[in-house]
Amino acid sequence: MAGRTVSSEALYRALKEAVLRMNVELPADVTSAIRSAFERETGRGRTALKYILENIDIASRSRLPLCQDTGMIVAFVEVGRGVSFEGEGLSSTIDRAIADAYREGNFRKSVVADPLNGRANTGMNLPAVVYWDFTESDTLRVSCMAKGFGSENCGKVFMLNPTAGREAVIASIVEAARAAGGNPCPPIVVGVGIGGTMDRAAVLSKRALLRDLDDVNPDPYYAALEADALSALNALGIGAGGLGGEVTCLAVKTAVAGTHLAGLPVAVTINCWADRKCRVEL
Numbered sequence: 001m002a003g004r005t006v007s008s009e010a011l012y013r014a015l016k017e018a019v020l021r022m023n024v025e026l027p028a029d030v031t032s033a034i035r036s037a038f039e040r041e042t043g044r045g046r047t048a049l050k051y052i053l054e055n056i057d058i059a060s061r062s063r064l065p066l067c068q069d070t071g072m073i074v075a076f077v078e079v080g081r082g083v084s085f086e087g088e089g090l091s092s093t094i095d096r097a098i099a100d101a102y103r104e105g106n107f108r109k110s111v112v113a114d115p116l117n118g119r120a121n122t123g124m125n126l127p128a129v130v131y132w133d134f135t136e137s138d139t140l141r142v143s144c145m146a147k148g149f150g151s152e153n154c155g156k157v158f159m160l161n162p163t164a165g166r167e168a169v170i171a172s173i174v175e176a177a178r179a180a181g182g183n184p185c186p187p188i189v190v191g192v193g194i195g196g197t198m199d200r201a202a203v204l205s206k207r208a209l210l211r212d213l214d215d216v217n218p219d220p221y222y223a224a225l226e227a228d229a230l231s232a233l234n235a236l237g238i239g240a241g242g243l244g245g246e247v248t249c250l251a252v253k254t255a256v257a258g259t260h261l262a263g264l265p266v267a268v269t270i271n272c273w274a275d276r277k278c279r280v281e282l
């Protein structure tokens with residue numbers, strides 16, 4: 001494998017730019033899913049979808065945040081074996097890019113240092129939640145989402161009976177969305193982590209949210225499960241903004257991992273219509 005050198009300055013500039021853009025511009029797959037939801041919605045949620053589309057347009061033109069909650073950054077860093085990183089450390093470069101993007105964009109800093117004692121705002125939108133992977137490639141990839149907490153607070157983990165089966169998995173996804181109602185700012189996007197341990201399933205559910213909304217799971221079993229879960233969620237009738245309608249959910253995405261023979265962990269992460277994600281690859 002040919003070795004490559006990536007400088008901390010190159011990563012800093014690319015990531016800061018991507019985080020700035022992520023908060024004012026939705027990815028094309030998300031905007032197009034919302035537009036298509038608006039076109040087919042006949043219920044009261046159609047009004048909410050109309051305003052969401054207007055919001056997306058205004059944010060993009062005026063470079064103002066899509067939502068006042070500019071989220072907590074969740075980042076997946078994939079470090080290729082063929083990459084050597086020079087300059088500042090990788091972790092501190094990522095932190096600096098995030099902090100500077102939130103400062104330059106005048107985005108709300110939403111992160112507190114201690115979750116219980118004092119809850120003082122760090123003023124930098126740090127710490128971010130960062131997961132590290134090491135790959136056999138010669139690229140460095142950082143994939144981020146800006147996770148709003150109206151939707152994050154609606155996430156759930158289910159430790160199912162190992163023989164519960166696919167219908168129980170779908171029922172768990174539906175249970176999480178039904179309990180959430182209009183709170184996560186629907187239309188929602190749902191990431192589902194299946195397998196691993198309780199914590200691994202939760203991380204998988206976040207990783208699943210990074211998939212394009214219009215991709216099709218290459219595994220036909222999980223492609224069918226995603227489609228069936230999506231239909232079940234849209235049958236709830238919650239609708240955009242919780243106003244009622246046919247479109248509650250834009251997409252269900254799964255990610256799976258091996259698990260213990262005595263368990264079937266299922267984690268459900270719910271994201272709002274402001275499904276902000278970005279990727280930098282060097």
Ligand code: SF4
Nearest residue numbers: 067148150151185272
């Ligand atoms: S859940 Fe999403 S759309 Fe709702 S307030 Fe939070 S970031 Fe904004």
